[in-house]
Amino acid sequence: MTAFRPLSVQAAFTLSGHYYTASQIFEQETQRIFRNHWICVGRSEQIADTGDYFLAEIGAENLIILRDAQGRSRAFFNVCRHRGTRLCHQSQGHLGETIGCASHGWQYSLEGQLRSTWRDPVLFEENIPSEENALFGCALHEWEGFLWVNLAPNPVPFMQTVSPLLNQFAPWRLASLRVAQQVTQDLQANWKLIFQAYCDRYFHPSTARRGFDSATRSPNLSTGAFLGASQAIDRHALPLPGLHGEQGNRAYYYSLFPTMMLSLYPSHAIAVRLYPQAADRTRIVCEWLCDRSAVNSEAIETWQRTHRQAWLGCEQVQRSLHTSRSNPASSLTAFDREYLRVLGASAFRLPQNYACHEGH
Ligand code: FES
Numbered sequence: 001m002t003a004f005r006p007l008s009v010q011a012a013f014t015l016s017g018h019y020y021t022a023s024q025i026f027e028q029e030t031q032r033i034f035r036n037h038w039i040c041v042g043r044s045e046q047i048a049d050t051g052d053y054f055l056a057e058i059g060a061e062n063l064i065i066l067r068d069a070q071g072r073s074r075a076f077f078n079v080c081r082h083r084g085t086r087l088c089h090q091s092q093g094h095l096g097e098t099i100g101c102a103s104h105g106w107q108y109s110l111e112g113q114l115r116s117t118w119r120d121p122v123l124f125e126e127n128i129p130s131e132e133n134a135l136f137g138c139a140l141h142e143w144e145g146f147l148w149v150n151l152a153p154n155p156v157p158f159m160q161t162v163s164p165l166l167n168q169f170a171p172w173r174l175a176s177l178r179v180a181q182q183v184t185q186d187l188q189a190n191w192k193l194i195f196q197a198y199c200d201r202y203f204h205p206s207t208a209r210r211g212f213d214s215a216t217r218s219p220n221l222s223t224g225a226f227l228g229a230s231q232a233i234d235r236h237a238l239p240l241p242g243l244h245g246e247q248g249n250r251a252y253y254y255s256l257f258p259t260m261m262l263s264l265y266p267s268h269a270i271a272v273r274l275y276p277q278a279a280d281r282t283r284i285v286c287e288w289l290c291d292r293s294a295v296n297s298e299a300i301e302t303w304q305r306t307h308r309q310a311w312l313g314c315e316q317v318q319r320s321l322h323t324s325r326s327n328p329a330s331s332l333t334a335f336d337r338e339y340l341r342v343l344g345a346s347a348f349r350l351p352q353n354y355a356c357h358e359g360h
Contacts, residue, residue, distance in 0.1 A: 145175035202253035
């Protein structure tokens with residue numbers, strides 16, 4: 001068995017290749033990060049009406065995200081309380097008034113309460129207390145038109161978590177925008193490589209795109225879970241109605257640890273969500289949010305082309321990380337530091353034979 005030793009955040013110079021390839025570290029990330037942070041899973045408009053639902057995956061957990069009879073959004077584990085059968089199979093749809101299990105007919109309300117055991121009503125009435133057999137739920141919060149879930153039993157309140165971002169997005173009126181285009185892509189790359197590629201692109205002036213002035217960091221968003229920067233750009237379309245002054249001629253970039261990136265342009269926004277599948281596999285969902293029916297397909301194609309190149313670069317890096325001589329040559333970025341802080345120094349372990357940069 002491989003021997004492990006702890007590495008402190010202060011001692012780390014950069015993340016070693018193991019952080020992108022080891023299944024043990026991915027498991028730690030799942031427990032400490034993905035199951036304990038608010039994760040964006042979609043848009044409110046996906047469940048516009050009572051009974052609308054879609055499925056979301058966070059690690060091995062499959063969730064039903066739905067609109068209940070009172071118009072509230074809810075998240076339930078997609079598991080029947082009888083014998084654990086998956087309740088919903090289609091990725092999205094409309095449930096009507098109840099959620100039914102195909103195995104033995106148990107029916108749940110849209111609020112998750114057990115309503116009947118359809119094929120055995122006597123058993124239901126005499127032996128199965130409905131209040132003890134409600135669907136397992138998890139925390140869900142709607143904010144800026146996005147739906148966020150947290151699998152932790154007692155999560156930090158959502159609005160407390162995002163307090164550094166309050167009012168940052170208000171001029172774009174994100175809740176009023178609609179998804180004009182969605183692209184999903186599966187990459188053979190660790191989720192951190194994709195997140196870092198975004199941060200490198202927008203938050204480091206040395207690597208900012210040519211033709212743009214240097215990225216300007218948001219002064220209050222240069223460390224921690226949320227990073228922000230902006231750049232002057234040429235505007236090609238009418239700005240959104242809530243924007244004022246230089247907002248109509250700048251692009252604003254935000255990363256929201258751990259899995260979301262948001263780019264705000266004068267005429268639209270682009271939300272990128274990551275769904276880590278394994279140490280070396282990540283699903284990316286990109287959505288273009290617009291307030292007009294006309295979509296600038298040329299801009300979308302340009303964005304896709306440039307980002308596809310960046311993502312393919314992530315796959316190339318991932319392949320090289322499997323070599324025994326892999327050692328990314330960069331200092332810890334703000335993302336790396338937040339990642340290590342959240343993962344926890346005591347849980348942050350490298351194989352003993354890894355040549356880390358202690359002492360730098
Ligand atoms: S497993 Fe769902 S009703 Fe039996």
